[in-house]
Amino acid sequence: MRFELDTGLSSLQGKRPRNEDFAGVQAPAAHEAERGWVAALADGVSGGEHSNGDGLMAAQTSVMSLLRDFHGVPADWDTSVAMDRLLGHQNAWLAAHNRRPGPDGQPREALTTLTAIALRGRRYALAHVGDSRAWLLRDGQCMLLTQDHRMERRDFAGLTRALGLDDALRLDHSAGELKVGDRLLLTSDGVHGALRSRQIADVLRTMEGAQAAADALTAAALAAGSHDNATALVLDIKDLADPGLNDLAALGRQLPSPGPLGVGATLDGYQVTAVVADNGVHRLLQARELATGRLVALKMLRPGRADDPEERAMLAHEIWLGLRLAEAPRHRRRGGESGFVRVHAPADGATHFYAVFDWHGGHTLEQLLAKGPLDVAQALTLAGAVARSLSLLHAAGVVHRDIKPANLHLGDDGQWRVLDLGVALSARAPAASHELHAGTPSYINPEQWQDPPQPANAGSDLFALGVTLYQALTGKLPYGEIEPYQLARYKREPAGVSRLQPSVPMPLDRLVMRAIAREARTRFETADELLLALERLAARDQPAATRAPRPTREAISGWQMAFGLSALLNLLLIAWLAFLPK
Template structure:
């Protein structure tokens, strides 16, 4: 599902000597779809007659559309609009302080109304007397308030871009729905048409462009003396929720209470309590509408009011939804991504929690309780997890907590990486970035140094190496590590084949390289580790086991040689005993 928008723009000069309105829409590049769309309409203020109003309108809209998708991805849409328009206002104000070529004052002023559509929400920024409208379910709502003073002796704008050094913008945010129709108008339209007439035209006209044309034509027919511009945005389809949408849910919705077996939450009936530790509770539940099993993850009651924990859970949901869209070319041969699928929050959800697919099976921690894995099982595990880590790292994500408890072997034979609660991405909340997360025995030595190194892709590869070592030998390579216990990393661990002689030497070398004390000796990328494991598997399959028959033939040869030697020695003894004197 992707965000789909139908746009229409109409701008008529009318009875003015020039058209000083300017409007436009900018779509994101395909690889930046999560940045959303941005649209703006500006109405240049006529003053000196030198075209300063048109210049102000054009530069304001064009700079906003050009720069909106270049701001840091972690900026909220409202923050991006505020800062970009603030910079434009400062430039226009400085321009207006300088006299023109003929010494006359400059009056580069403009109104501006902008809307950013990101995820499932819109953000609005407004200054002046252009307007924004929303048609939803047949009702037309005015979203802005004019910054204009109307008196008998004076009529003029009280706020505009370029008017003052300090810019005061009106901001608004709201939820988007499929079928919404957003409209931006200059005063040449809404000054000639009553709100009811605008609403009637929006309801009656199919197609965004037809609606924009109908509005401007109706405004001029009604006697408008100004430029008439209308920009229509029709929401045809919505993408999955963005991080901003999920963070808003985390702020606005309550956390579920202590649900017991049989409790019902938003159409899910709890069937079992799976885990209750740390900051979260994990429940198994059945979706009543379909009968399928799911996993529900929610904050514990003691953490429910912590905004940082809520932000981290929202980030975990967002990461899961993003990873579900990973290119199939980077997945396994069966197309599986190696992660548990996350479901977007249901429309009308009453509480804040995460919903995952339920997979029967066991974690690696549970499997190792019965004993180590053999070489073939360990290689299959390593290849699957390395492939998943390659997907993660390509998306700019570091898991930070790879360990047996977070690797799950499903009943379908697929290994999956669990728990992205402390994962890092470019959009991670500040609390997650500052957290020294992970399980100490699986954290690479560099993170215990002073100053500590930041977790990166190499951190996940080291943790996978420790996990493979443990899976093959039943032991941790450096033993149980406590926080800041760097002394344990001052010697190399015993080799895998020394502890488990049945492990082939090629696999031994791969694992020992993955857990080397020095970072420069380890694998640099998940793809490099995956290739090494694949070569081990291919070499293991290419080397046939020695036939039992051949072993018996060799054994028989030694037996014959021993028998001959014994016979010769007996003959020699007999000769010595019975030799004539």
């Protein structure tokens, strides 16, 4: 789901000799969609008719630098942190500029107010300094979101805070939830100084379209006798994107975890139909959505772990990863499938914190192997599907860390899917995930058991897939049951796949043994390299259509024996004839 926004901007000079207001909106590039939109309005502080334009310069550079640099900050920065640091740098530059006298020897006055709003996921974040303002119209009610930094007294009237006024910048920060239908407004004091709050609310309620509302506000301000520049920036929320990691983490902190739900219990419109798994940390339930009748899977923390902030952060990260993979490039999928179970964004009005996944009937590879090994064709299908999913995952900068038969699922629709991103690592994974030595020991590559251990990487997933493929073909683990740090197990090469399962062709044997090699440098480097090897192997098994069949080794040997016997008989006949009496 994509964020959809309608914007309108109107800025009128009014009775001033120049317009020293400046405002703008910056949309994210396609690869920056999760970072959201950012908008800002600045009102340059004028020195009157003889102003040298420093106020306009301050307003323009402050807005433009924020819009230009906002999407370039590290992805794991909180929105308020990003705006605080970017505007802090701008303030330091303006303050240094103001310490130097102008060309005419007069002090510089490069000062400006600024109100900025970032729309990210399903939340907004405000940063504000000065007496420009931000408003929110929701459900017909108009709310002022900022407080003026201005003092009005008989002996003094002016700003108490502004960009460029002091070496240290103090911004007001606030944040809140966004809803479809919200209308946000940024105004300079040329608008709200001439219009009452009720008049501004009436315009926002009655005007259709963001641009029409912005035009109506500035025109009304000048008609009401405004002596200042009048600027209005209107933002209409048409649709919301899937929640970002910050949104999900906030939900994880705010909402309680469900209690010990049993069959028949209901939760936010879902009725539990079965308890599927309970691993001591999470519970997995099958449930039916009452409104549609479809089956889903609900994943939640067990009551004993419900108050653990690290576990909550990891579950939020798992939901975020699932939503992100759903937006993966189509060219990396097969038949529109990402190779992962689809996760659903938390519904508006959710009362508890949990994850909702599509439900797929079928069996895990672990369940299938309980009936015996896979045949070659089944194993190749499995390996190709999982390698393709890992390619997608690694391209997104994510390492799964727990590839094993229990986490590979063959659905009733014939699709293999990778399960459980609970311990997956990404650049934005919580600190607890990075500190956790995750995975199942028998599927972990030996480098992670060394001293010092190497961190899990994409190669770790490929090694685990190799171990899984070996087990799928032979029913055995290549290095046996591994206990943590049991490096001695890796001092011998495992038995070849075809030795344990003679029906496995040698090319597939070599592929699997390369994937699980003791030395990392001899293994596959990327999932795409492994996938290419699998595709070549599958193509090699196709019969040639035009080439005549070659005689087999057994047939050639038979002809050679017949020829040798014939030659021997001929030699004996010649010898007999030569010694006959004449």
